[in-house]
Amino acid sequence: MSLRELITHSRGLPASGDGPVFAEPWQAEAFAMAVTLHDRGLFTWEEWAATLSGKLKHPGALDDASDYYHCWLEALESLIASKNVADSHDIDQLAAAWQRAAHATPHGQPIRLENDPDRS
Structure with missing residues (x-):
């Protein structure tokens, strides 16, 4: 198909x-x-x-x-x-990291995973 x-x-x-x-x-x-x-x-x-x-x-x-x-x-x-x-835990962890990054990113700026404040 x-x-x-x-x-x-x-x-x-x-x-x-x-x-x-x-x-x-x-x-x-x-x-x-x-x-x-x-x-x-x-x-x-x-x-x-x-x-x-x-x-x-x-x-x-x-x-x-x-x-x-x-x-x-x-x-x-x-x-x-x-x-x-990837297992569902890894997927959920990555989704949560993106959410934290989105909340930490100033309005109008691109959301980047490195903006996650919990990222080590």
């Missing part, structure tokens, strides 16, 4: 005639990470589709699909953990 076919058949994917539509920069980054990891052979599109589908259908998923990219990110984290690239 090609990326174009995946996008065309992804239920809930916010898209226009030109491709996916992102409301926030992190959504585009999560999308790009999934495409890059697929291109590097970490998972097949079939694995991706099955994992994402499971996240979209889990109890608590929103009927209007407004949480689509949150499910996308959960699917990405799940595949990364299942392929032993």
Whole structure:
């Protein structure tokens, strides 16, 4: 399955005639990470589709699909953990470090992981 076919058949994917539509920069980054990891052979599109589908259908998923990219990110984290690239603890620690860095970064400045005040 090609990326174009995946996008065309992804239920809930916010898209226009030109491709996916992102409301926030992190959504585009999560999308790009999934495409890059697929291109590097970490998972097949079939694995991706099955994992994402499971996240979209889990109890608590929103009927209007407004949480689509949150499910996308959960699917990405799940595949990364299942392929032993990083475990969920490592992913959570890195996410927390980025949050601390974001809070420590002055408005208008780029958020960099080295801004995390707890980073050693």
